Amino acid sequence: MLRRAFLVTLITLFVTLPLSAAERFITVASTTSTENSGLFDYLLPKFTEKTGIEARVVAVGTGQAIELARKGDADVLFVHHKPSEEKFVADGQGVKRFDVMYNDFVIVGPKSDPAGVKGMKDAAGAMKKIADSDSPFASRGDDSGTHKMELGLWKNAGVDVKAASGGWYRETGSGMGATLNTAGGMDAYALTDRATWLNFANKGDLEIVVEGDPKLFNQYGIILVNPEKHPHVKVKDGQAFIDWILSPEGQQVINGYEIKGHQAFFANASGS
Amino acid sequence: MNMNDFSAAFGTALHLIIHLDTDLVAIVLLSLQVSLSAVLLAACIGLPIGAAVAVFRFPGRGVIIVLLNALMGLPPVVVGLMVYLMLSRAGPLGELGLLFTPMAMVIAQSLLVTPIIAALTRQTVADLHDEYAEQLRSMGVGPLRAIGTLLWDGRFSLLTGILAGFGRASAEVGAVIIVGGNINHVTRVMTTTIALETSKGNLALALGLGLILMLLALAVNGAAQVLRDSAQRAYG
Numbered sequence: 001m002l003r004r005a006f007l008v009t010l011i012t013l014f015v016t017l018p019l020s021a022a023e024r025f026i027t028v029a030s031t032t033s034t035e036n037s038g039l040f041d042y043l044l045p046k047f048t049e050k051t052g053i054e055a056r057v058v059a060v061g062t063g064q065a066i067e068l069a070r071k072g073d074a075d076v077l078f079v080h081h082k083p084s085e086e087k088f089v090a091d092g093q094g095v096k097r098f099d100v101m102y103n104d105f106v107i108v109g110p111k112s113d114p115a116g117v118k119g120m121k122d123a124a125g126a127m128k129k130i131a132d133s134d135s136p137f138a139s140r141g142d143d144s145g146t147h148k149m150e151l152g153l154w155k156n157a158g159v160d161v162k163a164a165s166g167g168w169y170r171e172t173g174s175g176m177g178a179t180l181n182t183a184g185g186m187d188a189y190a191l192t193d194r195a196t197w198l199n200f201a202n203k204g205d206l207e208i209v210v211e212g213d214p215k216l217f218n219q220y221g222i223i224l225v226n227p228e229k230h231p232h233v234k235v236k237d238g239q240a241f242i243d244w245i246l247s248p249e250g251q252q253v254i255n256g257y258e259i260k261g262h263q264a265f266f267a268n269a270s271g272s
Numbered sequence: 273m274n275m276n277d278f279s280a281a282f283g284t285a286l287h288l289i290i291h292l293d294t295d296l297v298a299i300v301l302l303s304l305q306v307s308l309s310a311v312l313l314a315a316c317i318g319l320p321i322g323a324a325v326a327v328f329r330f331p332g333r334g335v336i337i338v339l340l341n342a343l344m345g346l347p348p349v350v351v352g353l354m355v356y357l358m359l360s361r362a363g364p365l366g367e368l369g370l371l372f373t374p375m376a377m378v379i380a381q382s383l384l385v386t387p388i389i390a391a392l393t394r395q396t397v398a399d400l401h402d403e404y405a406e407q408l409r410s411m412g413v414g415p416l417r418a419i420g421t422l423l424w425d426g427r428f429s430l431l432t433g434i435l436a437g438f439g440r441a442s443a444e445v446g447a448v449i450i451v452g453g454n455i456n457h458v459t460r461v462m463t464t465t466i467a468l469e470t471s472k473g474n475l476a477l478a479l480g481l482g483l484i485l486m487l488l489a490l491a492v493n494g495a496a497q498v499l500r501d502s503a504q505r506a507y508g
Contacts, residue, residue: 006499011312027372027453036472041456058372058453072361073371177471202473232361232369 025054026237029066029074031145032175034220035059037195037264042257047244053237061144061175069093069223072230075238077223078245080193081145085221094223098246101254101265102219105149106197107210108180109135109189117189123213124156131159134168136188140179141171145218150191153215180206193218198259220265222246245269277476284480295457296481300488303461306374306448307441308492310381311389314441315434318386322393323419326401340394343387348380348446355380355451372453377461380447385437392433396426428500435496442489462488 034040035057044055055076058068062079069077070093077094079085088094107126109117115135117126130137131154139161140147154161161169170188172179176196183190184204192200197208222242227233244250251267258264288296325336357363359371359379370376400422408418423430445463452459454468462485469478 006495032471035468056372056453056455056458058455071363072366175471177473181470181473200473202475230361232366 023054024052024237025056026075026234026241027073028055028057028076028078028241029068030057030059030078031062031065031080032059032177033080033146033193033196034078036175036177037193037199038259039195039254039257039265043250043253046253047241047250050244050249051237051240053240055241061140061142061147063143063145063147069225072225072232075225075234076241077225078220079145080218080220081148082219082221084145084148085223089223093226093229095226097221097223098242099268099270100220100222100245101251101267101269102217103194103265104211105146105191105216105218106194106208107189107191108183108197108206109209110187110205111207112187112205113209114187115189118209120210121212123210123215124153126210127153128157128159130189131157131161131164131168136168136170136186138179138183138186138188138190139169139171140176140191141173142175144176146176146191146193149216149218153191156215195259195264198262198264219268277479280476281479281483284476285483288480288484296484298457299460299462299465300484302374302459303442303463303485304488304492306377306461307381307438309378310441311385311434311438313378313382314385314389314437317382318389318437319393319423319430320419321386322390323397323423325390326394326397327415327419327422337394340387340391344391346384346387348384348444349450351380351383352447352450355383355447359451371451372455372459374452374459376451377448377459380451381441381444384444384447385441388437388440389433392436393423393426393430396429396433397422400426428504431496431500435493438492439489442485442492 030040040057044057048054058065058074060068062081062084065074065077065079066084066088068074069088077085077088078100085094085097089097107117107123109115115126115130115133117129120126139150151161165171170182170186172182174182176192177200179190180192180196180200181202182188184202184206187205189209222245224235224238224242225233227235246269251269254265254267255263322340325333325340355376356371358365359368359376360366361371370379397419401418404422408421413421443463445467448459448461449464449467452461452464454460454464462481466478466481466485469481
């Protein structure tokens, strides 16, 4: 009896596995920063309530998100590295790119500040000092938007990080939060977007040491994956998501998202 | 992480269990559903394969045995990547639209678990076969029927192999996070939630969820034990 009941339970479990296409949904390829910051948990239910469309977010680094979209595995791309996004559209993979919102990157580091960069307004200058003092720096090392921004800053600073890899320059190859955990664990500096930092619960001995450089501007963009390349793309529902995000209502929702009393993202759609 | 975090983790786990957080219940159920389905599927494939390799003699059998044993160590992330490439819209099975669904996670986990069940089954059945080969032959039992007989005879030992498979499936994160995408309320299971909470820096919550996952494993293994005992009593 018992065994028969067990077998029936197992088979029922198997048969009732939820399959796709049962409901109306779109797949959004996005970044760990938007997920880790908690923005989606706040934003998506409001969109679903308004339109009846469920937005399923796959949160990976910007590089991987673009790769997902390039293979046609997402309907909408929502990431933060403008040059890569423009290339995505130029390659015919995306329909059109729109600005959505921005915030900024900050450099965090141990309170002891071995490189002496606290309070600096020049990000590249601060990174040069970190390199010159051989202070540990935890890099995403994962081709994400944040990683690309960081590599640009090293280039500005005239530092060759490849030569320092494995020494003071440590590439975690992980998401933003995981990299912050690592940085905290070895008293390293790190570049992070402000929203992830605000929402990050394991700050330990880390604090913001450099902020306010205009170069640290962090723009997010949204793109509908091109249905001419990928006929599966849910054009209507994907476009509905983009339209809502860019609408005054969606933009207001973004501006209303706060982490511990701080506004996390600043909407800046051009209102087209 | 210090001692305070550990006690906080226990507190969090207890709090989550007592309050039966609805999100958590859904995640636990999906985890069980995916991993048990994967193990069921893997058992349907792995048991006959393992038994066949044990009973039949054919050229290249030694190679197959080594291969089966080696495949027990398949890295989840590699399986995840392979299944992703198969199920991607750009891949050969893209038309099915299975990527980022629980079914994709079941497929990945059953690929991980099948070699484990097949390899352990082969060993168990081979041992039984050594013991009973003479007897089976004298009774005129062909290899196909022998497979059925030996599988039935070894069912209690085989259960351990199946539980090892379940352990593998329920504990892995590398494959399901790639093919499932860790989508909230759709493909988020225990292990991917733990990974996500860790990356948010919520270490106590992550560890608390880890404790609950271990309790689940304990419950499944306990259920299997009860089942085995009752069956053993029934059949002697």
